[in-house]
Structure formats: C-alpha cells, structure tokens
Amino acid sequence: MKAVGYYQNQAIDQADSLVDLELPIPVATGRDLLVRVEAVSVNPVDTKVRRNAAPVEGTARILGWDAVGTVVAIGPEVTLFKAGDTVFYAGALERPGTNAEFHLVDERLVGPKPASLTMAEAAALPLTSITAWEMLFDRMGVARLPAGAGNDGTAGVLLIVGGAGGVGSIATQLARELTGLTVIATASRPETRAWSLAMGAHHVIDHRQPLEPQVRAIAPGGATHVMSLTATEQHFPAIAALMAPQGKLALIDDPAQPVDITLLKRKSISLHWEFMYTRSMFQTPDMIAQHELLREVSRLVDAGVLRTTMTQDLGGVSAANLRRAHAVVESGTARGKLVLSGF
Numbered sequence: 001m002k003a004v005g006y007y008q009n010q011a012i013d014q015a016d017s018l019v020d021l022e023l024p025i026p027v028a029t030g031r032d033l034l035v036r037v038e039a040v041s042v043n044p045v046d047t048k049v050r051r052n053a054a055p056v057e058g059t060a061r062i063l064g065w066d067a068v069g070t071v072v073a074i075g076p077e078v079t080l081f082k083a084g085d086t087v088f089y090a091g092a093l094e095r096p097g098t099n100a101e102f103h104l105v106d107e108r109l110v111g112p113k114p115a116s117l118t119m120a121e122a123a124a125l126p127l128t129s130i131t132a133w134e135m136l137f138d139r140m141g142v143a144r145l146p147a148g149a150g151n152d153g154t155a156g157v158l159l160i161v162g163g164a165g166g167v168g169s170i171a172t173q174l175a176r177e178l179t180g181l182t183v184i185a186t187a188s189r190p191e192t193r194a195w196s197l198a199m200g201a202h203h204v205i206d207h208r209q210p211l212e213p214q215v216r217a218i219a220p221g222g223a224t225h226v227m228s229l230t231a232t233e234q235h236f237p238a239i240a241a242l243m244a245p246q247g248k249l250a251l252i253d254d255p256a257q258p259v260d261i262t263l264l265k266r267k268s269i270s271l272h273w274e275f276m277y278t279r280s281m282f283q284t285p286d287m288i289a290q291h292e293l294l295r296e297v298s299r300l301v302d303a304g305v306l307r308t309t310m311t312q313d314l315g316g317v318s319a320a321n322l323r324r325a326h327a328v329v330e331s332g333t334a335r336g337k338l339v340l341s342g343f
Contacts, residue, residue, distance in 0.1 A: 001025050002343045003100035004319045005060035009051055012326045017050065018319040021060055025102045027073075032104045033081055034073040039123035039341035040098050040317055041066040041310070042325040043166060048254075049093075050326065063322075064099035065091045068113055068123045078107050080291065086113040089294065090127035092280035099317055101343050108287045109280055111294025114301035117308055124310035124337035125170065129297045130276045130290055131252060132171035132227075136179070138289075139272035140225055140248040144178050148305075153202060155180030156224030159215060159242070161207060164192035166337045167229050167252065169199050169309040176200030177305050181225065184218060186211070195335050199309075211235060212242040223247060230332075233257045243269055250274055311336035317343050 003021045010017035028034040046063045055061035068088045071081050081087060089110040091098060113122045136142050143155065158175050162168045163185025175183045177200065185196040186207035193204045205214040215223055222244035228235060233255040240263035243249065249264070250272040261271060279287045300306045314321045317340045325338045 001101040002317075003060075003062050004064075004317060004322050005055075005062040005097075005099065006050055007055060007060050009054055012047070012050070012323055012330060018063075018322050018326070019060070020319045021062075023062075023100065026096075026104045028075040028078075028104060030075045031077045031107050032075040033071050033078060033087070033107050033110060035067065035069040035087060035103050035105060036072050037067050037069040037098055037101060037103050037317070037343075039068045039119040039339055040064050041123045041127075041166075041337045041339045042322065042329055043127050044329055045093070045127075046097075047326050047330050062097040062099055064097035065093070066123055066125075066127045067091065067098035067103060067105075068119045069103070072102070074107075080107045081110065086119075087111065088113045088122045088126050088298070090130055090276065090290075093277040094281060099322065106280065106287075107291065109290045111291055112298050114298045116302045120313045120339045120341040121308040121310050123339045123341070124166070124308050125297065125301070126294060127276060128166040128170045128309065128337065130293060131167050131274060132174055133293050133297070134276060135167075135227055135250045135252070135272070135274040136171060136174055139250050139274050142175075142179050142181065142225065145180060151176055151180055153180065153182035157182045157184065157215075157219040157222070157244075158225040158227065159211075159223040159239075160185045160201075160227045160229065161211075161231070161235055161239070162229035163187055163196040163199070163201060163204065164335050165229060166309060166334070168227070169195070169336050170306070171227055171229075172196060172199040172201050173306050176202070177300075182219065184215060184223070192335055207231075207235065211238040215242045226250070229253060233259055236260070237263060240264055240267075240269070243267060245269075248272060309336040310339050313339045313341055315340060315342075317341070
C-alpha cells in the first residue's frame with residue numbers, strides 16, 4: 001500500500017522530511033477496523049511529532065490522525081461496525097498514522113461519517129471535534145443545551161484564544177449552538193476575523209492587542225471560561241487578569257516556557273488540560289466515549305447544527321502535498337483545516 005512517512009526529524013523545507021513509501025497492508029485483529037483511507041487532514045500534532053519524535057532506527061514513522069474512509073475488514077471482537085461502513089476518526093497517537101491507503105483503528109475511537117458531507121469535508125472534523133468537545137463538556141463541565149434551544153448568552157462568557165484555527169473553529173460552533181455562553185473569539189487578520197464570525201462567535205477581538213480591556217469592554221465581569229489554544233505562555237498573565245473569579249481555564253498547547261499558575265490562586269480559577277489521546281493511550285474504561293462523541297457530532301452535522309471547517313483540499317495524499325500542508329500549519333496562518341483526499 002502507498003503511505004507517507006519520515007526516517008529522521010527534518011525541517012519541512014527538506015525534501016526528505018516526508019517521503020513516499022510502499023508498505024504491506026495491515027491485518028485487523030481484536031477490536032480493530034481495517035479502513036481504506038479516502039481523505040485525511042493535517043493538525044499541529046503532525047508537525048510536532050515530525051520535528052521531535054525520532055522513528056526507530058531503520059524504520060519510517062507514518063503520521064496522520066484524522067481520517068475518513070471505508071471499513072474493508074474487521075477484527076473478531078468488533079461489534080460496532082461492519083465491512084462497507086463509512087467512518088471518520090482521529091486514531092491513537094502511539095499507533096501508525098492515517099497517511100496510508102489502509103489503516104488500523106480501534107472501533108471505540110470511530111464514528112459514522114456524516115452522510116451530508118463529502119469525504120474531504122468530513123476529514124476536517126474528527127480530531128478538532130473531539131478536542132473541542134472534551135474541553136468544553138468533559139473538562140470544563142459546561143452545561144449542554146438541546147440543539148435549537150437558542151443561545152441567549154446568559155450562562156457565562158467564553159473566550160477562545162486562537163478562534164480561527166481548527167479547534168477554535170469547531171469550539172466556536174459547539175459553544176454557540178449547544179451552550180448558553182457568550183462566545184468571544186480572538187483573531188488578528190480580516191480573513192480570520194470574518195471566519196470566526198461565520199463560525200458563530202458573538203464577538204471577535206485581536207490577540208495582538210492587550211486582551212483584558214477588549215474582553216472587559218464586552219463583559220465587564222470578565223470571562224467565566226477560557227480556552228487557550230495557542231501561545232498560552234504569551235497570554236497567560238492577561239488571561240488570569242481578565243477571568244472572572246471561580247472561572248475555568250482549559251488549554252491544549254505546549255507552552256514554550258513555564259507559566260505562573262499562582263496567578264490563578266486569588267480567584268480560585270481551575271486549570272484543565274485537554275489531550276484527546278488520553279483515553280486511547282491509557283485504555284481508559286470510558287474509551288468508547290470518543291465513539292459516542294463522534295456519533296453525536298455526525299448527527300449534529302447532518303441536522304445542520306454543525307458545519308465542516310475545511311478551507312482547502314490540497315489534492316492527493318503524497319509526500320509533496322503533505323509537505324505543503326505541514327508548512328502552512330507551521331506558519332501559524334492556517335484558517336480552519338487543510339485536507340488531502342485520495343492516493
């Protein structure tokens with residue numbers, strides 16, 4: 001089968017930072033599905049692993065976690081899916097990735113593909129949907145309203161730092177459509193500002209300018225909830241200052257330098273890490289929650305409540321196209337999600 005991987009950590013402008021490969025087709029055992037991959041998307045985790053995680057000497061590591069495709073075989077313990085089902089998922093960090101024609105994934109991490117989306121459109125959603133959903137509902141414990149109940153903005157104020165990125169785009173939709181929170185997203189360019197508004201943000205502020213006065217001009221009492229998705233070390237003092245007492249702060253990035261969490265003490269602000277691979281990495285008893293989560297996301301998409309965050313299809317899955325995608329993600333200018341479809 002065709003696949004794309006790397007043998008050593010390289011800058012993305014190097015021709016061998018990602019290379020085309022031919023590998024054997026894997027065999028489904030246990031609760032695994034063997035999926036014929038038809039579209040993938042690229043996330044910051046792909047670039048971080050490529051730069052920092054060296055493969056076993058003499059072997060290539062296959063990247064990629066978002067995927068959409070068709071189940072072609074199942075392990076003997078599978079109960080949730082059958083051959084012929086179309087599915088979407090984000091996989092597990094410690095297993096070979098989705099940048100391959102065929103891929104093994106535990107059925108408990110997989111959901112049915114939204115019927116209303118193309119393969120490419122659906123590929124944009126799994127990892128960011130899981131991350132945003134877990135941050136909002138599992139980590140910060142925000143109350144979910146029934147779809148269509150209407151968001152009156154009276155349940156608190158949510159600030160999303162990095163609102164136009166992949167996670168920010170779906171988090172904005174989830175908060176606007178399924179909670180009563182007033183949603184403030186940050187964006188620094190006209191196109192990202194317009195994108196965040198299109199995703200459903202009530203307000204958009206500029207993260208290149210001081211955050212606290214901008215937030216307090218909208219919400220004098222401060223933000224009750226904050227999702228810090230990028231540059232946390234840069235914004236942390238401002239976040240602590242702009243948050244309301246007893247607020248909740250969730251983050252996903254890897255701060256380039258330590259942050260002073262004592263800034264949260266006087267206000268009794270709780271800090272929540274979100275790492276969407278925790279359940280698969282530790283085989284937690286509630287691992288199937290990601291299957292249920294993706295099934296609900298699929299239902300909400302088909303009901304017209306949520307929309308794809310795909311902004312560009314870069315063409316087939318190849319080393320050259322993936323190098324282009326990695327370069328855009330590493331530039332920090334990505335809006336929504338970049339997708340590749342077909343081999």
